[in-house]
Amino acid sequence: MPRIILSGSVREHAGGLGAIEVGGATAAAAIEALQAAYPALRGWVVDERGALRRHVKLFLRGEAIALDAPVAPGDEVHVVAAISGG
C-alpha cells in the first residue's frame, strides 16, 4: 500500500499521525482513501471538487506529481504545503 506523509499542522486532522498507509492506485485515490479514514481531513488537501489546494503540492520520489499520477505499494507520497504566507 502507498503511504501518505503529512507534515506540519495538517497532521492534527489525522490523529497526529505523520505517515499513513492507504489504498489507491493513483494519488487522487490515495488522498480519497486518506479522507475516508480521517474525515476531519476532508477538504484540507483537496477541496470539495477533488482539486488539489492551490498552495499544496504532492511529491513522489522527489518529484512533484499530479493527482492522476499512479502510485504503487511502498510509494511514499508527501503532502507539502507551499512556503507562502504573510
Next chain:
Amino acid sequence: MTELLVGTKKGLMVLRGSAGRPLAIAGRAFAGEAVEFAMRDPRSGRYFAAVTHGQFGPHLFYADDPTKEWKQAEGPAFPPAANAAVERIWVVEPGIGDGILWCGVAPAALFRSTDGGKSWRLVEGLWNLPERATWEPGAGGLCLHSICPWPGEAKRLAVGISSAGVWLSEDAGESWRRSVGGLVPRYLPEEARKDTHAYCVHNMHRAPRQPRTLYMQFHGGVYRSDNGGDSWNDIGSDRGLPSDFGFPLVIDPHDPDRAYIIPLKADADRVTPDGCVRVYETGDRGNTWVARADGLPRSQAYLTVLRQAFCSDGGKPLGLYFGATSGEVFGSVDGGRTWSTVAARLPPVASVRCGVS
C-alpha cells in the same frame, strides 16, 4: 464580564474583562491562521469560527468554550454537482427555529444548518438561480456576507451579496427575487446603471424590533428600507456624513431608528477620513447623522475597519465595539457617546463580535 471574539489575520483572540475597561486576551485559537469571522449563537451558547488556512483552505469550527477545544463542522462545502469550492466563509447567522443557522460564503452561496451548526447544506434555490451567471465579484470576491432572518417568520430571509445586490426569499430559500430598487450604483457610468447586475452591497442588517426596517452600507451610499427590503431610500447624501463609503454597520437592537456606521474616505482610499476616527450615529432613521468620537483617535489616525469588524453587545445601554486592521479594538459602553481602547497591538482585525456581556 464582557467577552469579545476578535478574528484576526493570526488567529482568534478571545478578549475578556470588565465592560468599559481594557480587556485581556483570555485565549488564542487557530494561531497563525486567518480567522475571518467568529461569533456566539446566543440561543445555544455555541461559538463558531471561520478559519482560512493559508495552504489548506477555509473551514468552519465550533466550540462550547472558545478558549478550549474546537471541533470542525461538516461543511460548508459544495456538493459535487455544484462544481465549486468554498473560498472563504464570510458570516454565520442564527436563524429562526431550533438549531437553524445560516452561513454565507464566497463564491456567493448560502448554506443552512438544522443541527445547531454541526453540519451544513447548500441552499440550492439561490445557487441555481439563472441570474447567478451574471454575478460579478467586488474587490473582496463574489461573497455573500449579510444574512438577515425575519424574527418570528422563519421562512423570510434577505441576503446581501457583493456585488450582486439584495435577494429576498419568503420560502426559506427555495425561491428568490432580487430587490435593488432605489440603490444607485454610482461607480458605473450613468448610462450603464439601468441594466446592470452589479450592485455592490457592503453590509446589511435588519432591525429586530421592527423587521420591515433594514439598513445598508452600499459601495458609495447608505440606505434604509421601510418595507422589508423591497425598496431602498438614500440616507447617506447631505446628512452630515464625511463620506458615504464604508463597510461596518450596526443597528441598535432596541431601537429601529438608531444605527451606527464607520465611514471610510472613499473606495480608492479606504481609511478613516481626515485622519480622524469617528463612528456616526443616527437616531432618526438616517435623516441626520452625528459623529461620535469622544475617546477615539482624533488626528493622524488612518484606520481601516473591515466589514465584519463592528458589533454591539445588544445591551441597554448599548455596548459597541470595533477593530481595525492596525490591531486596535475600541469600545463604548454608553451607546457610542464615549469610547476607549479595549485592546491594542493585535494582528490585523477582520471581525469583532460580542460573545457574552
